[in-house]
Amino acid sequence: MALIVQKYGGTSVGNPERIKNVAKRVAKWKAQGHQIVVVVSAMSGETNRLIALAKEIQAQPDPRELDVIVSTGEQVTIGLLAMALKDAGIDAKSYTGGQVRILTDSSFTKARIIEIDEHNMRADLEAGRVVIVAGFQGVDEHGNITTLGRGGSDTTGVALAAALKADECQIYTDVDGVYTTDPRIVPEARKLDRITFEEMLEMASMGSKVLQIRSVEFAGKYKVKLRVLSSFEDAGEGTLITFEEDEEMEKAVISGIAFNRDEAKIKITGVPDKPGIAYQILGPVADSNVDVDVIIQNTGEDGTTDFSFTVHRNDYAKTLKILEGVQSHIGAKSVSGDDKIAKVSAVGIGMRSHVGVASTMFRTLAEEGINIQMISTSEIKISVIIDEKYLELAVRVLHKAFGLDQPV
Numbered sequence: 001m002a003l004i005v006q007k008y009g010g011t012s013v014g015n016p017e018r019i020k021n022v023a024k025r026v027a028k029w030k031a032q033g034h035q036i037v038v039v040v041s042a043m044s045g046e047t048n049r050l051i052a053l054a055k056e057i058q059a060q061p062d063p064r065e066l067d068v069i070v071s072t073g074e075q076v077t078i079g080l081l082a083m084a085l086k087d088a089g090i091d092a093k094s095y096t097g098g099q100v101r102i103l104t105d106s107s108f109t110k111a112r113i114i115e116i117d118e119h120n121m122r123a124d125l126e127a128g129r130v131v132i133v134a135g136f137q138g139v140d141e142h143g144n145i146t147t148l149g150r151g152g153s154d155t156t157g158v159a160l161a162a163a164l165k166a167d168e169c170q171i172y173t174d175v176d177g178v179y180t181t182d183p184r185i186v187p188e189a190r191k192l193d194r195i196t197f198e199e200m201l202e203m204a205s206m207g208s209k210v211l212q213i214r215s216v217e218f219a220g221k222y223k224v225k226l227r228v229l230s231s232f233e234d235a236g237e238g239t240l241i242t243f244e245e246d247e248e249m250e251k252a253v254i255s256g257i258a259f260n261r262d263e264a265k266i267k268i269t270g271v272p273d274k275p276g277i278a279y280q281i282l283g284p285v286a287d288s289n290v291d292v293d294v295i296i297q298n299t300g301e302d303g304t305t306d307f308s309f310t311v312h313r314n315d316y317a318k319t320l321k322i323l324e325g326v327q328s329h330i331g332a333k334s335v336s337g338d339d340k341i342a343k344v345s346a347v348g349i350g351m352r353s354h355v356g357v358a359s360t361m362f363r364t365l366a367e368e369g370i371n372i373q374m375i376s377t378s379e380i381k382i383s384v385i386i387d388e389k390y391l392e393l394a395v396r397v398l399h400k401a402f403g404l405d406q407p408v
Helices: 016-031 046-057 063-070 072-087 119-126 152-164 197-205 213-221 247-251 277-287 313-330 357-367 388-401
Strands: 003-008 035-040 092-095 102-104 113-116 130-134 137-139 145-147 168-173 194-196 226-230 239-242 256-272 292-299 304-312 334-347 374-378 381-387
Touching: 003 016, 003 152, 016 035, 016 072, 035 072, 035 119, 035 152, 046 063, 046 072, 063 072, 063 145, 072 092, 072 130, 092 119, 113 152, 119 130, 119 152, 130 152, 152 168, 152 213, 194 197, 197 213, 197 239, 197 256, 197 334, 213 226, 256 277, 256 313, 256 388, 277 292, 277 304, 277 313, 292 374, 304 313, 313 334, 334 388, 357 381, 357 388, 381 388
Parallel strands: 003 035, 003 168, 035 130, 092 130, 102 137, 168 226, 194 239
Antiparallel strands: 102 113, 137 145, 226 239, 256 304, 256 334, 292 304, 334 381, 374 381
16 A cells, blocks of 8 residues: 555646546545545636736736635635545545645745645545645745645645655646657657656756646655656556666756746846946845846956846846846946747756767757857756747757657
């Protein structure tokens, strides 16, 4: 008997029929004697509907009240799934994040989990019940409802698996595993049987939508065995996200091409080149809870520097406004931006032991006339910022250039 946490995404519970199918899948695992905790997202499209509703009332919704609104999506799903399981003769109990007491900080709309009280869940599991938990949400120390950011149900699933010391965390979604890139852009993309946490972390941070980055961070930190599976197909083992780097995995220099359309670039020109200037620029941005990604600073010959960085497109207007406010204070000549850019990344642990990855990437893009605006690297990743209109072309040619379309 194993303790298994299963997470089902929005498309998996998108309508009553699909919720009944999830109940059947859970019932099969339960019949095998396993203890099951199920984490569910809101029904597909529901979170967007609730956000749109909030924006009809307030153009820039108050973060605390927005969390109150959007957290109701998961609350509907847990109740419906509990009903479906009870209708099938299986004892089940639903919990909101606050009822479990998933304690978070108070960063509304993108809170982080601090601790989880697993006492009630364990008691229900010992009593033979299936425990159903609303993903994506928690509560802060003041009792306020918080949400974990888009895709946060993955994080809930992995965090519960860590707290309960589960044998495995299974992420069920509308794809049957992790692919070398998005098959909708590159039909030749291959499903990976296994991938390391390092690679999955980079791919998630670079735009791969299969798993939310914080869920991968959690899994890596707490050694949670993680598997991505399809909600709609019973066949296959999905993709195992593992710690081991076996010989077969190291044969592949690049494991995947990730991309992100949700990028925007900010440029500050004519900034005095002196100690502390980067903090004077980025400090107010960080204070406004905006995450900065790629950063480039160019030093001129006249004692000034140009400073560029990228943020999420949703934070673009806010960041521009912040910097326009500090422009005169820091003595910058101008502040400008571009919200029509995208990031493309080549990811693979094989980069540690192979040279020429960067040159292959840059040559391939140059041959297609694609200009590189910014470059960022890590030990197992190279990312480039390009014009958004070239995104799909870049993904296709890089996927082919690194041989990812070839069978293993």
